[in-house]
Amino acid sequence: MSNFEFSSLENRDNTMATKWDKREEIFGSQDILPMWVADSDWQTAPAVKKRLQEKVEEGIFGYSFADQSIYQAVQDWLQRRFDLAVKKDWLIFDTGVVPAINFTLKAITEPDEAVIVQPPVYRPFYGAVKNNNCQLLKNELIKTNNYYQMDLNHLEKQIKESNQQGNRVRAMIFCSPHNPVGRVWQKEELLKLLRLLKKEDIYLLSDEIHLDLILPGYQHTPVLKLLLARDEFKEYRKKVISLMAASKTFNIAGLHTSYTIIESRELRAAYQKAKEGFATGNSPFGLLALKSAYNEGEEWLEAQLKYLEANYKFLQQYIKENIPQIKVTEEEGTYLIWLDCSQLGFEKDEQLIEFMNKNAKVGLNPGRWFGDAGSMHMRLNIACPRQRLEEGLKRIKTAVASLENG
Incomplete structure (x- = not known):
């Protein structure tokens, strides 16, 4: 069992964190759960601190x-x-x-x-x-x-x-x-x-x-x-x-x-x-x-890698069981997950982005940010506590369900 903490819900509001304190500017709402910028929602290694x-x-x-x-x-x-x-x-x-x-x-x-x-x-x-x-x-x-x-x-x-x-x-x-x-x-x-x-x-x-x-x-x-x-x-x-x-x-x-x-x-x-x-x-x-x-910090890194692996497996299983319309690209490295959203039925990337922002209320990186080849994809950061990851996935699940019923 790791002695390092990755599950604590750190409050990053009002810390000048780009990921959190620019939600309204970038996504148009403070209600957004940010899962975009490539940094982590847990503290650094104790030795560094x-x-x-x-x-x-x-x-x-x-x-x-x-x-x-x-x-x-x-x-x-x-x-x-x-x-x-x-x-x-x-x-x-x-x-x-x-x-x-x-x-x-x-x-x-x-x-x-x-x-x-x-x-x-x-x-x-x-x-x-x-x-x-x-x-x-x-x-x-x-x-x-x-x-x-x-x-x-x-x-x-x-x-x-x-x-x-x-x-x-x-x-x-x-x-x-x-x-x-x-x-x-x-x-x-x-x-x-x-x-x-x-x-x-x-x-x-x-x-x-x-x-x-x-x-x-x-x-x-x-x-x-x-x-x-x-x-x-x-x-x-x-x-x-x-x-x-x-x-x-x-x-x-x-x-x-x-x-x-x-x-x-x-x-x-x-x-x-x-x-x-x-x-x-x-x-x-x-x-x-x-x-x-x-x-x-090597021992801390090994513990972090185990937590990230568990997060990735959780995401894979959750999406497979609850949001099968979204396909998870096979992940080998990084903590950034590439989601294929082409089966959600949107004709334009702008519609997909608006759906994630306004309906699901999750802040992801639009695939087009990475070039035209990223069309109809979104990037999601799993370097966050499991509870926060699950909350983000639940929001997407609920939004997709309402889309299908609507």
Whole structure:
């Protein structure tokens, strides 16, 4: 039995929590049960909380930097959890994965070059491409029986066509594990992708922020681990950027701390150059939270993973028995569930969104937020107490029942 608490109904109202205190602004009502933003509705690991309280007691919050102990915590975590050996020089600390993606594209792209994304995918990927005046190359995932796979044959054709049309394909922003469809990519899939990108000389930005949130039976493989283990990628490794954080894992996203791994000295220099002039220093709270999470939070993480697994199984069973019109995409990682709502009978996404907001009174991420490929889908966050998850599902069940009877 876990000594850690995940079932307490924490009150996040009036805490400046984006997820809770923007309900009226985003969903049009305070009565909405928010199940959207990718943060958790439970407290972080006790070790993290304790260390931050100690820092508050110090009472001095001046400029800070990552000392050797911070680097060591990250290196130890990656070695212990993923058998990935990362050198200190490869690590750069940032204020978040999204800023890091933007900095990377700024460093490596020219206007009108093309950048690959794989819809339906995390919305800020699209924004990063636009921010850097690049062209979007959308390589949609293939969906079969509520399970998604990469379409690399189509991607190869798309790359050639884009290059021929004068929009050189320069980079790919990759989501691993994938948000929102919940895939944990297998080694064979990753190797096929890496070999294609190597052949076409394309940079890879691998967003692995959900790397620790994996369901039993699956294993996250960092792309860098595959690259380091094979001589065939000795040169291509210089074009790969890995983006990671403890923020989703330990519910510390508001502390704005992530780390970027770049093996190539030249690319690191270009990346640092791209950051010049921006507020990229880290808060001492973010750095200390990262360190204590990685050094002392592993037992808490394992307990959290068990709770998330139980929540996922509960959701699967509840929807199967009570709302069979909604199909649950097979989940392998993250705590974000991708729901296929196409059988509810709506003709437009706007109708589905209004139904969830006004009828069910649950705040979910609309599938279209992740691109056109997300049409008629919704994303639901299960990182919340079971009682709250059940309440959200009951609201959807009642609304769907009234829809069928009405």
